[in-house]
Amino acid sequence: MTRQRPERQTGYWDVLSDVAARSRRYLEAIGERRVRPDPHALVGLAAFDEPLQDEPRSSEGVLEELDRIGSPATMALAGARFFGFVNSAALPAALAANWLSTAWEQHGGFELTSPGSSALERIALRWTVELLGLPPGSAGSFVTGTTAAHVTLLAAARSALLSTAGWDAESDGLFGAPPVTVIVGAEAHSTLAKALGIVGLGRRRVRTVAADSQGRMRPDALPPIDGPTIVCLQAGNVNTGAFDPFREIIERVRASGAPAWVHVDGAFGLWARAAPERAHLLNGVDLADSWATDAHKWLNTPYDCGIAIARDADALSRAMAIQADYLPRSAGDANPMDRTIESSRRPRGVDAWAALRALGRRGLAELVERHCRLATRFADGFAAAGFRVLNDVVLNQVLVTFGDSETTRRVIAAVQEEGTCWCGATVWAGVTAMRVSVIAWPTTEADVDRSVAAIVRLARHAVGASDAHLRDSAS
Numbered sequence: 001m002t003r004q005r006p007e008r009q010t011g012y013w014d015v016l017s018d019v020a021a022r023s024r025r026y027l028e029a030i031g032e033r034r035v036r037p038d039p040h041a042l043v044g045l046a047a048f049d050e051p052l053q054d055e056p057r058s059s060e061g062v063l064e065e066l067d068r069i070g071s072p073a074t075m076a077l078a079g080a081r082f083f084g085f086v087n088s089a090a091l092p093a094a095l096a097a098n099w100l101s102t103a104w105e106q107h108g109g110f111e112l113t114s115p116g117s118s119a120l121e122r123i124a125l126r127w128t129v130e131l132l133g134l135p136p137g138s139a140g141s142f143v144t145g146t147t148a149a150h151v152t153l154l155a156a157a158r159s160a161l162l163s164t165a166g167w168d169a170e171s172d173g174l175f176g177a178p179p180v181t182v183i184v185g186a187e188a189h190s191t192l193a194k195a196l197g198i199v200g201l202g203r204r205r206v207r208t209v210a211a212d213s214q215g216r217m218r219p220d221a222l223p224p225i226d227g228p229t230i231v232c233l234q235a236g237n238v239n240t241g242a243f244d245p246f247r248e249i250i251e252r253v254r255a256s257g258a259p260a261w262v263h264v265d266g267a268f269g270l271w272a273r274a275a276p277e278r279a280h281l282l283n284g285v286d287l288a289d290s291w292a293t294d295a296h297k298w299l300n301t302p303y304d305c306g307i308a309i310a311r312d313a314d315a316l317s318r319a320m321a322i323q324a325d326y327l328p329r330s331a332g333d334a335n336p337m338d339r340t341i342e343s344s345r346r347p348r349g350v351d352a353w354a355a356l357r358a359l360g361r362r363g364l365a366e367l368v369e370r371h372c373r374l375a376t377r378f379a380d381g382f383a384a385a386g387f388r389v390l391n392d393v394v395l396n397q398v399l400v401t402f403g404d405s406e407t408t409r410r411v412i413a414a415v416q417e418e419g420t421c422w423c424g425a426t427v428w429a430g431v432t433a434m435r436v437s438v439i440a441w442p443t444t445e446a447d448v449d450r451s452v453a454a455i456v457r458l459a460r461h462a463v464g465a466s467d468a469h470l471r472d473s474a475s
C-alpha cells in the first residue's frame, strides 16, 4: 500500500489558516485576562504529559491541543501590562514577518541557503548602526540575545587583544596566553559575568570599579590601564536604567595608550540613542569597540533576537568564521555564520528588519520616548500615593519600595496574584524594591493608570496589615 505524503493526510494548508485565527483570538483577548495565568491553567499543563503515541496525528489536532492546553498557561507578555524583567511584546509587522520567514525555512548560516534573508539581515544591521550612531562600517550579526552577543563580542575582543601580543587565541586557546585584564562596573549585568566565564576570561578574575548611587561606573575609581585590557561599560542598568559616563571613561582608556577594547552592554538602553530627547544619555558611546543589544527589547521583535556589533569586522570574523570543503563561501560580505557563534541558525534579523520598516526613525523615537514618559507616570503615581521611588527615572525603569523588605515582598506577591499587571522584585542598594520596566509597544497611559491604581490599593492594604501586626506585637 502506498502511503500518502504526511501533508496530504493532515491538512497542510488548513493548519496555517487555523494558526492565524487562533493567534488572533489569543491576542484579542489578552487585554482582559489576568496577566499571570490562572492556576487552573497551570494545573491543566499536566494534560500534555502523556507517553508519546505510536501513530501520527493531524497537524490541526496537534495545534488544537497546543492552543487548548498551552494558550491559557501563558504569561501575558504579548499584552500591555507585563512590566517584569525587560520584556517587550512583538509588533504586528515583526510577528507577521517572523511567521512568513519561518515558512520560508531558510538556513540562515549561509547567503547561498538564505539569499533574501541574508540581504534583509544585512540591511537591518546597517539601519541599526546608522540609527544608533555607531561607526560606519561596523560589522555584526543577529544572535539569540544580549548574552549571546556578549559571548560573540568578548571572544572577538579577546582574540584582537591577544593578537596584538602575538598570540593566536583561536588556534592556541588561553593556556599560557599573555594575561588580559577585564574591567567591569560594580553594577554590571549578571549575563556579562556569564559571558566572561564562557570565553575563558573568568567571572571572578575581573577588576570591579565602584558605582555611584544610580549604578553608574565612577570614572574616578577606574584603575590605571596598562597591558591588554577589556573595559565593559553599560547603557541602561537593569534596575535604575542609568548609563555609564561613556565619553569620560573611554577617553581615559584611549589616553592610556594600552591595547584596549571597550565593550558596551546596551541590551535595552542603547536604543535610547534613537530618541533625540534621550540621546544625550549615551554621549560618547560610539567611541567603544563593540555593542551588545536586543531587538527583542525596545525594537519589540518576537523572541529571540539579539544583535552583536563590532567596530572591527575582521576581529569578529577571526573569532567566529570556520571553513570546510563542503561549506559555501560568500562573495563580498561574509556569510552570517562567519560572525555568529551558531552555524545553523534562524535568520532572525528578518524580524528586526520588519520592526524597523514598520516603525521608521520617527516611530522608534516616539516608542522609546513614550515608554520613558510612562515610566515617569508610574513614578509620579507611586510618589503621590506616599511610596518611595528609589531611582532617578531617566529611562523606562522604576524602583519603588513599600516599606520594609517583608512588606514590599508581600505587595509584589499580591500584585502578581491579583493579575491586573505583573512586576518583579529586586534589591537595590540593600533595599527590597518592586521593579517596573515599561517596554512593550501596546502599553498606554490608561494601562499605567489602571496598574498604578491596582498596585496602590494592594500596597495600602499590605501596609495597613503590617502596621496592625506591629501594633499587635507591641501591645
Ligand SMILES: Cc1ncc(COP(=O)(O)O)c(C=O)c1O
Binding pocket: 085, 086, 144, 145, 146, 147, 148, 189, 191, 192, 236, 237, 238, 265, 266, 267, 268, 294, 306
Ligand atoms: C542590561 C542587560 N544586559 C543583558 C541582558 C540579557 O539579555 P538577554 O536575556 O537578551 O540575553 C539584560 C536583560 O534584561 C539586560 O537588561
